[in-house]
Amino acid sequence: MTDLYTDGNALAGPLREIFAVDVTAATSQCASCGQAGPVATLRVYDHAPGLVARCPGCEEVVLRLVRGPSAAWLDMRGAVFLRVPL
Template sequence: MTSHLDGNILSGTLAEFLVPDATMIEGRCGGCGHIAPLGESVVYPDAPGLVVRCNTCSHVLATIIDAGERLFLSFAGLTAFAMKRDQVEEPVSVA
């Protein structure tokens, strides 16, 4: 039997992935396969939200819509995310 946990187990992993500067997170374009930091994408702010496009092929990577009480994020145009990990800091000793 396969055991499972609820989605709350993702909290630490997602925090590690999303808390740093999110523009440094790399995404792989679903259109052309180009991998680049999100900060290198092309963003169009004139739609009812933000439209994020690949700087290589103009494929829509993401849409971000601020609907007042909710913020909608769609990364449907990305096939993967990647992030380089910084060196792990040494634990601080309080002696």
């Protein structure tokens, strides 16, 4: 069976709730392998208790987003940086 992921554009709505800009146009660098690219090119596993965005190069976790009823948890320890075009 194929793995259940979609591309990083799936992060646009959930992240717009937290950030004022569309973060999927930003560039992230993977803390594991160093590959950099648009957030929209991450592999997002969304058949899960949260959104798990993985590096298309090494499959390590770059970003995790959990949305509870009254708060969101954003874990970016897998990203070196997020470069946001302004």
